[in-house]
Amino acid sequence: MSRLYMADNSSNPSDSGENVKPFTMDGEFGLIKTTGNTETTSIKATLSAHQELEQWSNDYIVESLYKQDEVDSDDGQITKTTAQKVFVSGQGNYKLTDPNHRIFAFASYEDDRFSGYQYQGTLATGWGQQVWKNDTSSFNYSVGPGYSFAKTEEGEDASGFIVRGAMDYQWKISPTATFRQLISTEIGSDNTKSKSETSVAAKINGSLALKVSLLLNHNSDVVEGNENLDTQTAVTLVYTFF
Template sequence: MKKSVLSSVIFCAMAANVSAEETKPFTMDGEFGLIVTSGNTETTSVKGKLSAHQELEKWSNDFIVEGLYKKDQVTVDDETVTQTTAQKWFLSGQANYKLENPDHRLFGFASYEDDRFSSYDYQSTIAAGWNQKLWADETSSFEYSVGPGYSYNKTADTYDDAGLLVPGETEKGLIVRGALDYQWKISDTATFKQLLSTEVGEDNTKSKSVTSLSAAINGSLSMKFSVTLDHNSGASDDTEKLDTQTAVTLVYTFF
């Protein structure tokens, strides 16, 4: 009987120790992808991203910094030149304050996006509301956020039929933001993630989907395949409403 009790105590202590090791207070991943071609076609594409997560007793926070740059050979007036064809920066942060039930939280969110080749010079958002983790176990987790917010955007400058500059306009107003975050640990080395968000406003509805599958190469390095869809319902007629980005990148886990 004493041996049985002692074994149970040792097992519980070991389980608690493993749980403490797995739940890190701060994690950060760095993502990088580079494509360079030369010869008949010359292109350069660079994608970088930093993702950080902080898990505290009363707070659960996420931060993202992301950039994309692309340069291609294009033909202008029968002359082949190299031009920048994509240049985008995105920053976001969400803080979740845990209530008495730690799976029930109040969130605050802020984001800023600067896309040189979209209909907008920049798009910014702040929002607050309810966040809930519906479940989280050894293999999967799912949480959602929903709440009101405010957007402040500036449309890009355009030119009229006479070639005169038409300055961009400021769009601002109330929005409703919703987001879903699903993660599935397929195996010890493979993880699937699906992120969805939408910001519904009077002038524009901005939606984003990020689907990714990552496979570990070693303890800190992994390979990631991702598909990102960005949709703006208020995009101008001369630009696409939907932007699609498919990428294969290396991810390094710093912490």
């Protein structure tokens, strides 16, 4: 197993204005353990919530990834942590006179031990728009200025002003299957951080779904020895609490 943030886990695009729930929350979990010639343990967990109010549309995400591998050393095989990441984000969207036009405020924090950074955080605000939403699909985007707080593994400050853009496209393939594409980018003078998640979720029953996803994380500026692009492929179960 190897997971935009984009802070916009909106309700199902098939929901009409009358059927939109004021609050929804999903929990996502995946566990892979292999034994034999290769010993690995991978755990992926995500909690996402969407709040739809008269004047606000808000999204919250907490996600984590942990992986251990058995590797060869001079003392034989040892257990080594090869992935450890925690990410949290929140976005509030204030609806204007036309509720499809919005002013957004976004905040995120990421602690990824293997990214080359001690931490990366973002504050941004700007313009958002729900371009369309009908029974089969929806599309919205947001763009605006912000500030990135970051520190490299060497202790160097990598903070600076950025321009943040994000988009969310959903397509209801069938009554039980949904395709989703999330993309975000934070463009700064020292580093451009981009994230893409492509997923397909299929309902097993009313509250449980099976999700297959591909996540791409890219930093344009990384320390020597680190890759610019990280990829994660996951098959997870998603449970809808509300």
